[in-house]
Amino acid sequence: MLTRVAELIAGLVPDNVDLLKALHRIQHEFTYIPREALPLLAAQFETTPALIFGTIDFYSELRQAPPAQNVVEWCSGPACLLKGSAGIRRALEATLGCFMNSQSADGKAELRLVQCDGTCHLAPLIRYRGRYLGPLSTSEAITFARSLASAATPAMEQTDFAPHAPITELEAAGHAPEPGA
Numbered sequence: 012m013l014t015r016v017a018e019l020i021a022g023l024v025p026d027n028v029d030l031l032k033a034l035h036r037i038q039h040e041f042t043y044i045p046r047e048a049l050p051l052l053a054a055q056f057e058t059t060p061a062l063i064f065g066t067i068d069f070y071s072e073l074r075q076a077p078p079a080q081n082v083v084e085w086c087s088g089p090a091c092l093l094k095g096s097a098g099i100r101r102a103l104e105a106t107l108g109c110f111m112n113s114q115s116a117d118g119k120a121e122l123r124l125v126q127c128d129g130t131c132h133l134a135p136l137i138r139y140r141g142r143y144l145g146p147l148s149t150s151e152a153i154t155f156a157r158s159l160a161s162a163a164t165p166a167m168e169q170t171d172f173a174p175h176a177p178i179t180e181l182e183a184a185g186h187a188p189e190p191g192a
């Protein structure tokens with residue numbers, strides 16, 4: 012693994028832009044940034060492992076562990092908060108069995124805090140596999156989370172689960188990122 016990390020960061024120079032480039036490359040390759048890569052990164056960018064760790068910890072998009080089977084992204088932006096996203100967060104945490112930015116004990120679900128990406132007309136929303144679900148009610152959030160916890164098809168992928176906003180329209184308009192983006 013360290014050999015591959017060394018290949019990925021070879022030629023990058025010690026400035027902040029290149030550090031982020033290195034972190035993105037490593038995460039793209041391994042789905043997260045292994046702790047073992049920190050000394051290598053520190054040497055490449057002429058700094059300390061602590062500074063590298065601080066950078067990784069600062070950006071919520073950078074992962075320090077492999078993702079769970081199902082990653083649910085909860086928007087922490089102001090429009091979502093004003094429209095009741097705090098209740099949705101509590102419902103997701105209780106139903107999925109994990110707190111924000113952690114995974115359930117069985118590794119089936121993970122809750123991630125994300126920032127507003129400009130899709131506030133869907134507030135309050137969550138994102139799942141690159142798709143948007145919103146405006147979301149607390150009961151819809153619970154239904155969705157329960158479907159992840161069980162072996163059933165996630166509610167968002169069921170044809171009879173209809174959030175207020177037509178997800179397909181969003182995708183057609185090119186507002187939704189590709190799965191895994």
Ligand code: FES
Nearest residue numbers: 088090091127131
């Ligand atoms: S505040 Fe949630 S999408 Fe903008």
